[in-house]
């Protein structure tokens with residue numbers, strides 16, 4: 001029962017554990033269809049079809065050698081509670097795409113929460129990895145790409161410098177205010 005931004009952090013942490021050097025996070029809504037769609041895409045190790053199948057079901061895997069994971073099952077549950085769904089496409093050696101859809105106005109749809117904090121945590125903890133974030137929502141339109149920030153900084157400071165993190169926070173606050 002968490003804010004969506006915390007689910008997104010969980011899913012992105014899977015990407016990091018899979019060795020991703022680039023994570024794309026995209027939030028979009030279809031107002032007419034009352035849908036909110038969250039996409040987290042990475043260039044990490046990927047999963048074979050069998051693992052994809054198991055990854056969203058903690059009960060199937062809890063008695064195998066793999067430790068019980070909850071990140072994907074909890075996001076799946078959060079999506080399905082609203083009448084939405086979770087889809088995973090993955091290719092070993094290429095990467096993974098996780099798409100969660102939510103009925104936006106459903107009473108059980110969690111709020112987005114502090115997306116700036118999620119991005120700050122991802123970038124601070126993984127300064128060599130690139131993150132491209134894009135949200136196009138009524139309440140928030142933000143685009144942040146550490147690749148262009150990195151280019152602009154030209155080595156003067158890391159993308160995890162407190163000044164950069166403050167700038168990212170400001171970007172969100174301006175749009176929300």
Ligand SMILES: Nc1ncnc2c1ncn2[C@@H]1O[C@H](COP(=O)(O)OP(=O)(O)OP(=O)(O)O)[C@@H](O)[C@H]1O
Nearest residue numbers: 014015018044046047055068069070071072073096
């Ligand atoms: N982006 C990804 N790339 C490669 N493998 C992934 C990815 N996301 C999930 N997996 C695989 O699916 C498993 C289940 O993920 P899930 O987030 O549900 O649990 P976990 O990460 O193992 O544990 P927890 O999230 O509770 O700390 C992972 O252990 C990993 O093997």
Ligand SMILES: [Mg+2]
Nearest residue numbers: 010014069071
């Ligand atoms: Mg996880």
